[in-house]
Amino acid sequence: METAELRLELAVERKAVEQNLRRLLNGEKGIPTRLKSAMRHSLMGGGKRLRPILTIWTWNAFVQNRKNRGSVSGDVMDVACALEMLHTYSLIHDDLPAMDDDNLRRGRPTCHLAFDEATAILAGDGLQALAFCVLARAGGPTAGGLVDMVGRAVGPAGMVAGQQNDLDAEGVPVTAALVRLIHRDKTARLLAASLSCGAMLAGMGPAVLVPLEKAGLDLGMAFQVADDILDVTATSAQLGKTAGKDEAAGKATWLRVEGLPAARRRMNRLGRRGLRGIEAALPAGPARDRLLAQSGLMWNRDR
Numbered sequence: 001m002e003t004a005e006l007r008l009e010l011a012v013e014r015k016a017v018e019q020n021l022r023r024l025l026n027g028e029k030g031i032p033t034r035l036k037s038a039m040r041h042s043l044m045g046g047g048k049r050l051r052p053i054l055t056i057w058t059w060n061a062f063v064q065n066r067k068n069r070g071s072v073s074g075d076v077m078d079v080a081c082a083l084e085m086l087h088t089y090s091l092i093h094d095d096l097p098a099m100d101d102d103n104l105r106r107g108r109p110t111c112h113l114a115f116d117e118a119t120a121i122l123a124g125d126g127l128q129a130l131a132f133c134v135l136a137r138a139g140g141p142t143a144g145g146l147v148d149m150v151g152r153a154v155g156p157a158g159m160v161a162g163q164q165n166d167l168d169a170e171g172v173p174v175t176a177a178l179v180r181l182i183h184r185d186k187t188a189r190l191l192a193a194s195l196s197c198g199a200m201l202a203g204m205g206p207a208v209l210v211p212l213e214k215a216g217l218d219l220g221m222a223f224q225v226a227d228d229i230l231d232v233t234a235t236s237a238q239l240g241k242t243a244g245k246d247e248a249a250g251k252a253t254w255l256r257v258e259g260l261p262a263a264r265r266r267m268n269r270l271g272r273r274g275l276r277g278i279e280a281a282l283p284a285g286p287a288r289d290r291l292l293a294q295s296g297l298m299w300n301r302d303r
Contacts, residue, residue: 001293009290013056014049020077021084024134031126038115038123043088046106046240050298051087051194052080057294058198058212061287076201078138079146083194085131086154090163090190092124099167100245107240128154142200149200153193162186171250179252180221187227188220191298195278208281215277222271222299225263228253232260271299 021043025036059076095102095110096117102110112120132147139146152158162185169178195216199208230239231246232255246253254263275292282288 001289003293006290006293006297010053010294013053016077017049017052017056017081017084018044021081024078024081024085024130028130034115034119035122035126038111038119039126041108041114042092042105042111042123043085043127045108047084047088049084051083051190052077053294054191054194054216054291055080055083055198055201057287057291058195058282059202060198061282061285061291062199062202062204064283064285064287073201075138075140076198078134079197079201080194082131082134082138083150083190083197085127085134086150087190089124089127089131090154090159092120092127094163096120099163100249102242102245104236104241107237139201145200146197149196150190150193153189158185158189159187162189166252169252174252174256176254176257179254179257182252183221183224184217187224188217191220191223192216199281211277212281215274215281217274218270218277219274219295219298222267222274225254225267225270226299228255229260229263229267267299271296 025040025043028036031039056076059073091105092111094100095105096112103113104110108114110120111123115123132151135147135150136143154160162182165178165182166186169182192213193216195212196209199212204212228246228251231243231253234243236243245251247255250256254266258266275295278292278295279288282291
């Protein structure tokens with residue numbers, strides 16, 4: 001698929017995701033006005049909407065030959081949006097003074113600056129809880145499996161563990177094994193779960209889910225290496241967040257362990273392996289080709 005065509009399809013999908021995110025948040029009654037405004041500030045503040053698109057396009061790759069080809073189930077869209085809520089909650093907390101202490105996210109003031117620190121914490125808490133409510137409501141027969149899988153991806157042995165290990169590793173000597181562990185848990189596990197959610201909603205079992213998760217972990221780690229590289233090669237305006245913070249904070253990155261040229265090679269190796277895994281796990285067709293093209297953009301950020 002040509003890059004221009006892919007970017008157009010991504011823009012259309014992002015718009016649909018954002019419309020549904022707005023509907024889901026606005027539909028929740030009883031949220032205090034200031035808290036809902038803080039949740040909306042971060043949730044509707046732009047971004048790639050990568051995780052929901054991975055879910056939707058994976059699901060579509062499995063159903064492309066069925067009668068409903070070309071349409072997206074409302075439940076699939078809601079599950080996809082729940083993953084974006086979880087991602088946004090993690091960004092709000094990641095930006096807090098007690099964590100990475102950043103002032104800029106997606107080109108806008110971070111939630112704790114736009115509101116206050118306590119409200120930002122509660123906004124993240126609210127989005128996390130709402131995400132699991134949406135998963136439980138939208139998952140249908142797969143709800144239990146979805147909640148369990150996503151909960152493990154983002155929980156105390158998943159993304160939260162990655163955040164803790166990331167904080168503990170600041171400014172101390174790090175090994176390749178530690179960087180790999182942090183990248184897997186902090187970033188790659190939710191991206192892999194996004195692919196798995198799409199497959200599970202399409203009725204796929206372990207024979208597909210296990211290799212697809214492995215492919216997603218490879219892609220997610222390539223995505224994080226790309227982020228680490230951009231932190232030292234791009235500007236704050238290009239990133240939408242403060243550039244150079246990882247290096248200044250002594251974060252555990254592949255650049256610290258092996259330098260920029262080797263990190264680029266690692267990124268390419270992981271990314272290509274992830275693409276091969278997706279290609280092997282999904283049925284051939286235009287929907288798979290579209291997903292592969294999008295997955296390539298996850299680590300080829302200069303295209």
